[in-house]
Amino acid sequence: MLTITGYSVELIKDPFGILTGKRYELLLDIEVAEDDELYSENGLYVRVIYVVEESRSGMAKYAIHEKTNDNYVDFELEDDELAVIEAFCKEHLVDAEE
Template structure:
């Protein structure tokens, strides 16, 4: 299971209205146990896009990156990890820059 250690969130302007509602980009620094297939000595972060609408929000997309190299990692998270990230994003919307 991954643990979020630090995060940044930013409200993304969407002049073309590709998605209804407000879009937020998160950069989540994460730690994973050494025995996890995602583990990297260089550290990991998740780049997540969260969309907030009147009827509720949802995680639109996430990508995993190696922290020190910014190299994209082609891995999928477990369902419970995706739900945890989605809940974290929902709880930290107010931290976004206006």
């Protein structure tokens, strides 16, 4: 299981008005146990694109990266971990600067 230890959230500007709804980018610092296959000595963060539209809202995309070198980690999160991240994102969208 993962623990979210810090975050930032930002509204993604759409200067051309092409996209419907709003898009947010969240960077979530995460901690995982040393015995977890996702563990990295370099530390990890998850970059999430979260979409809010009239008919739906949710994660459109996520990617895991190492903190120290920004390398992409090719790993898929488990359903319970995705649920934790989804709930966290939904709760913290209000922190975005518009």
